[in-house]
Amino acid sequence: MLGRTDSRGRLLFLLLAFGLAAGAIVGRLGWWQIARQPDLAEAAHRQIYLRVEVPAQRGTIYDRSGTIILAETVTRDRLIADTTRLDAADRDALTRILSDVLGLDEAATASVGERLVSGRAYVVVVRDLTPDASDAIRARILEARLPGISFEVESVRAHPQSGGGPKTSLAAHLLGFVNRDGAGQYGIEQFYQEDLAGTPAIVESDRDANGKPVIETQHTVDAGTPGVDLSLTIDAGLQLALEQEVMSAWVADRAKSVSAVVLDPYTGEVLAEATYPSYDANDYAAIASSDPGRFVDPVVSEVYEPGSVFKMLTVIAGLETETVTMSTKIDDVGTLHLDGGRTKIDDADRRAMGVMTFEDAIAFSRNVVAAKVALGLAPSLDAASSVLHEVWLRLGFGSRTGIDVAGEVGGLVHDPAATAWREIDLANGAFGQGVAVTPIQLAVAFSAMVNGGTLVKPHVVRAVDGTPVDFGAGGQVIDPSLSPALTALMHHVVATVPFYRDRTLIPGYYVGGKTGTAQIWDSEIGNWKTGVFNFSFVGYVGRDPGYPDLVIAVRINEGHPDVRRVGQLEMPVMSFELFRRIATDAVSIPGLLPDRPAPIVPIPHPDR
Missing domain, CATH: 3.30.70.2110 (Alpha-Beta Plaits)
Structure with missing residues (x-):
């Protein structure tokens, strides 16, 4: 007979185990149903829920007239x-x-x-x-x-106006373009991205099994805001003419590129600016894959050594320190030995012109005279270097102008307080070597020279949704009393030298400016490039003597000149001739030049 087996303890253990397991399951279910209920509901809702951002209508960009469309969304x-x-x-x-x-x-x-x-x-x-x-x-x-x-x-961005060259759209460098994601790239489109793009509308709805919205459930959560329209300072007619001029010079001079900018020297409005080669912003994708460097605007984003146009900065330093006057006579010796004979600078033609007035030395662009004036700005080399460097900074070189386009650079200006200049450094700086600037910086600085000494802020947007934009008054950087002398000196340059006079002056208008020619350093070979130069001209045109209406800066990058003799370079379209063509185009645009007060003419009384 088998013995009795007592299973009560085992049953109690099993009941307790099952009870604990059931409690854990119930607790877990309760945690999911109560504590995690919002998360579960949200996850379930996401399976049938659709939230879509609908881009706002991007703003339209017009020229200064407010009627010619430069960029629009279609x-x-x-x-x-x-x-x-x-x-x-x-x-x-x-x-x-x-x-x-x-x-x-x-x-x-x-x-x-x-x-x-x-x-x-x-x-x-x-x-x-x-x-x-x-x-x-x-x-x-x-x-x-x-x-x-x-x-x-x-929706795509369209640029309906054809540019001045083949396969280009008008003002492509200035405007930039909008990519497939709706983001502005380069120029105005990038700088004013948030304003032009607006904010997207937010639309929510349920979605069906195919992931498409159920129309009956759609509702707008946020209506968004449309992008603003911009009216530019650019005149479309002058912009087209300018693009045609720089393209023609590019072809004639076999240049790497040609750039120019037309500025109102009193308001800072950019009336036109262009570079060739350009591109068609409607077909930006093709350029992006073949030559993306074409998108960069050299007027604001590319620096170069300006050469003798910088002699006007040396003039300012000399007049301010009263170490020289326009009539001061200085001996041009052709070659000036510096730093104890270890270095030297030469006039471009390697010839001495002898004793001449300072204004004639600037007109004939004598490097030796400019260097002598710079070295004599103060009793010591360090002090003279600081004086010239301070003038550069005051006129805006070494910092951005603040123009309202993307990608502006500030240039390169070495500080003598950081690394002491040698005599050769000061001499080179006196005629625009050893510094790197942009064309827009030159236009702004020369505007200050002729407008009474105010450093204007250049800008390309005139109004936002029809409301004029106030960019504020510029700071005083030159004594107003110097402007007449500087304006007259620039006229003296183009009126005195036959080489300039015959291809710069415009009948019926008052013209002045300064040329610049600079060698180009090739960093790959560690030497100067041969047979190519940078040619610059910055000048003004006005209807009345002593009152410039427009400032125009021109750069011919890597032009291929014929060397007639040492110091005399010739091209089919020289920088000052290109200036004259652009100035002639500008003054021919009806209503472009600012209104001037009419003279008061006394009317005789009939009884007298």
């Missing part, structure tokens, strides 16, 4: 293909249709063919289709009974 179509539904014959037919309607070249046609064999259900075949192109393609597709083809609407 709707275009993109053609979508479900390539899983297309057989070989369908793909060939679609490729032929697109090639015929759009006039695609061999490379573009091949690219379309490659997209159609991807085997994906959603392929963007072509973009930026105009309504006419879409209608023509749609009709051909229906006629061919091609499956899996649809059209989607997208």
Whole structure:
């Protein structure tokens, strides 16, 4: 007979274990249902919920008249293909249709063919289709009974005005472009991105099993704000003429690039600015893949040694320190030995012109005289260096002008307090060597010389949504009493030297300026480039003597001159001749020059 087995303890243990397990399960379920209920509900909602940002309408950019559109947002179509539904014959037919309607070249046609064999259900075949192109393609597709083809609407940035050169849009460097993500790149589009783009609308809805919104459930959470419209200071007519002028000079002079800017010296308004080579902002993607450096605007973003245009800064330093006057006579010896004979500087023609007045020395661009004046600015080399350097800084060199476009650089100006200058450094600086500046800096500095000594803030936006923009008054950087002397000196330059006079003066207008020619350092070979130079001219044009209306800065980058003799370089279009062409274009634009008060003419009384 088997013994009795007592299972009461075992049963109690099992009951306790099951009770604990059930309690844990109930507690866990309770934690999910109560503590995590909001998270679970949110996760479930996300499976059927759709939140979409709808970009705002980007603002339009106009020229100064407010009527000529320079950049606008338009709707275009993109053609979508479900390539899983297309057989070989369908793909060939679609490729032929697109090639015929759009006039695609061999490379573009091949690219379309490659997209159609991807085997994906959603392929963007072509973009930026105009309504006419879409209608023509749609009709051909229906006629061919091609499956899996649809059209989607997208917003794109358009630049409707053609530029002054082939395959360019007007003011491309100044405006920049807008990429596929709606972000402005370069120029005004990047600088004013937030203003132009506005804020997107937020739309929420449920979505169906295919992920598409359920229209009946759509509601707007945030209406967003549209982008603002900008009216620029640019005159479209002058801008086109300027682009044509710089392109012509680029061709004639076989230059790497040619740049120019036209500035109102009293307000800082940029009336036109251009560089060639330029690009078509409507086709920025092609440039991005082949030559992205083309997007950079040399007027504000590229520095260079300006050469003798910088002698005007040396003039200011000399007049302010009263170490020289316009009539001071100085001996031009042709070559000046410095630093105990270890260094030297030469006049461009290596010839001495003898004793001459300071104003004539500037007119004939004598390096030796400019160096002598710089070395005599103060009793010691360090003090003289500080005087000239301070004038540079005061006139804006070494810092950004604050112009309202993206990518401006401040240039390079070495501080003698950080590293003491040798005599050769001060002498070179006196005629624009050893410094690096931008054309916009030169235009602003020369504006201060002729406008009474005010350093204006250059700008390209005139109004936002029709409201004028106030950029504030500039600071006084030169004694107003110096402006007449500086203005007269610049006129003396172009009126005295026959080489300049014959190709710079404009009948009926008052003209002045200063030339600059500089060698170009090649950092790769550690020596000066041969056969190419930077040519500059910064000057003014006015309707009345002593009252400039416009300041124009010109740069011909790596022009290829003929060397007639040492110091005499000749090109088909010299910098001062290009200035004259641009100035003539500017004064010919109706209403461009600022209004001037009419003279008061006394009317005789009939009884007298």
